[in-house]
Amino acid sequence: MTRSNLRTRTVCLGVVAALAVATAVPAWAEEPSEYVDPTIVKDTADETPDGVKNLGSEQAVTKKQVEYSTPPVYTKWWFWATAVVATAAVVFLAITPLTPKARGCTAGGPGVIPLNCFGDGRAR
Amino acid sequence: MTTLSRVTCLIGLATAFVVSTSGCDPYTYYNVHVTLQLQGNNAVKIPNTLDAIQTCDVSVYSTDSSAAIESGIALDQRTLGPKVSPCRGPDTPTDLGILDYSTARSSGSLSFRVNVYATNPDDTSKLIPIIQGTTNPVPVSPGHILPTIDLPLSPCGAVTKDQPNQQPCQQ
Numbered sequence: 001m002t003r004s005n006l007r008t009r010t011v012c013l014g015v016v017a018a019l020a021v022a023t024a025v026p027a028w029a030e031e032p033s034e035y036v037d038p039t040i041v042k043d044t045a046d047e048t049p050d051g052v053k054n055l056g057s058e059q060a061v062t063k064k065q066v067e068y069s070t071p072p073v074y075t076k077w078w079f080w081a082t083a084v085v086a087t088a089a090v091v092f093l094a095i096t097p098l099t100p101k102a103r104g105c106t107a108g109g110p111g112v113i114p115l116n117c118f119g120d121g122r123a124r
Numbered sequence: 125m126t127t128l129s130r131v132t133c134l135i136g137l138a139t140a141f142v143v144s145t146s147g148c149d150p151y152t153y154y155n156v157h158v159t160l161q162l163q164g165n166n167a168v169k170i171p172n173t174l175d176a177i178q179t180c181d182v183s184v185y186s187t188d189s190s191a192a193i194e195s196g197i198a199l200d201q202r203t204l205g206p207k208v209s210p211c212r213g214p215d216t217p218t219d220l221g222i223l224d225y226s227t228a229r230s231s232g233s234l235s236f237r238v239n240v241y242a243t244n245p246d247d248t249s250k251l252i253p254i255i256q257g258t259t260n261p262v263p264v265s266p267g268h269i270l271p272t273i274d275l276p277l278s279p280c281g282a283v284t285k286d287q288p289n290q291q292p293c294q295q
Binding site for chain 2: 099100102103105112113114115116117118119120121122
């Protein structure tokens with residue numbers, strides 16, 4: 001595996017890892033509270049327990065709008081910032097060679113006849 | 125995730141990107157000083173040998189492979205313009221100049237061989253090497269300009285009475 005391949009893979013893994021970290025939702029943020037069976041009605045209860053529906057009322061047949069405890073990720077500014085950065089990185093890597101050019105030709109100077117300057121990273 | 129951690133992620137991503145794209149210089153730079161050997165038992169005879177010179181080239185070899193990395197690259201003097209050979213018959217200087225070569229290899233050693241050619245007396249349409257020199261293998265060292273390597277060239281060919289110390293030309 002050449003250095004440029006290793007570098008390319010490292011960059012790709014870095015981008016994937018950064019996106020994964022940035023979009024991850026911590027698992028402990030939404031742990032449910034202790035479960036209570038709504039069908040069990042205690043003797044001391046003085047109000048209608050949860051889960052007991054009055055089928056005759058209009059409210060019982062109305063669909064309840066789903067509400068999430070956390071908003072969708074695409075409403076976050078950092079999601080779009082990460083997307084823009086990742087897109088820019090991919091475009092930059094696609095149009096720019098990772099391997100830099102070699103230094104300029106150093107042989108030369110007073111009394112020195114410069115011959116060919118060639119090799120990897122230099123124009124043919 | 126807190127805003128701070130998200131910003132940290134973005135900064136880390138940007139830093140990794142910049143570091144990976146800039147990187148260190150992966151090249152090793154060789155400077156090879158090519159001269160004609162003028163002293164010793166196997167010196168180039170001037171002007172007789174120079175008169176026959178037609179052209180010259182350089183090949184680069186690696187210890188990692190038997191085939192040449194660069195084969196038969198014609199020498200030219202950059203100061204005289206492109207494609208101007210220093211090997212110009214009687215006008216050939218004894219100090220041909222310095223080659224500048226870069227390699228992206230990360231391991232191994234490179235050696236350089238310069239051949240100077242003359243017209244084959246048996247077949248004037250072909251050239252044969254008459255002067256040759258090869259450097260010892262020099263290990264690559266990425267990111268460094270290596271010290272200049274001296275490459276004196278000596279006559280090569282069949283051993284004759286006039287040239288008992290002559291070395292055979294290597295292919």
